[in-house]
Amino acid sequence: MANARLCSICVIHDFDELVEKQRAAEQAHNRVEELRHSYGPPTHQGGWTGRQSDTYETAWRAWRDLAREAQTSVSEYAKESGKPRNEVQADVNQTVRQSEQ
Numbered sequence: 001m002a003n004a005r006l007c008s009i010c011v012i013h014d015f016d017e018l019v020e021k022q023r024a025a026e027q028a029h030n031r032v033e034e035l036r037h038s039y040g041p042p043t044h045q046g047g048w049t050g051r052q053s054d055t056y057e058t059a060w061r062a063w064r065d066l067a068r069e070a071q072t073s074v075s076e077y078a079k080e081s082g083k084p085r086n087e088v089q090a091d092v093n094q095t096v097r098q099s100e101q
Contacts, residue, residue, distance in 0.1 A: 018077055018088070019095045021070040026096065028063035035059055 035056050042048050048056065074092060078085040 015077070015092075015095075018070070018073055018092045019099070021066065021073055022092050022096050023099070025063065025066040025070045028059065028066045031059045032056070032063050 035052075039048055039052050039056065042053070042056075074089050075085055077083075078088040081088070
């Protein structure tokens with residue numbers, strides 16, 4: 001499907017870009033999980049240092065923003081293509097998983 005640019009702030013509605021956005025969101029989530037594992041609970045053994053808290057907060061915000069952008073793009077793509085949103089999301093997830101193998 002051709003890219004559809006509706007305005008300067010609109011998302012490009014291309015399936016490959018949906019896959020890349022989902023992949024980026026998952027990588028950001030993995031980073032958050034790595035930090036949680038590495039740092040331990042924030043209240044454990046005196047808590048996190050200021051730097052650890054800042055690093056974690058930055059990673060968490062990046063994950064949140066990337067995940068929101070991916071979900072918004074999936075919704076817009078589904079609307080444009082006339083496909084059910086859950087079907088588009090499943091196709092994106094399947095493509096991401098296949099590319100990881």
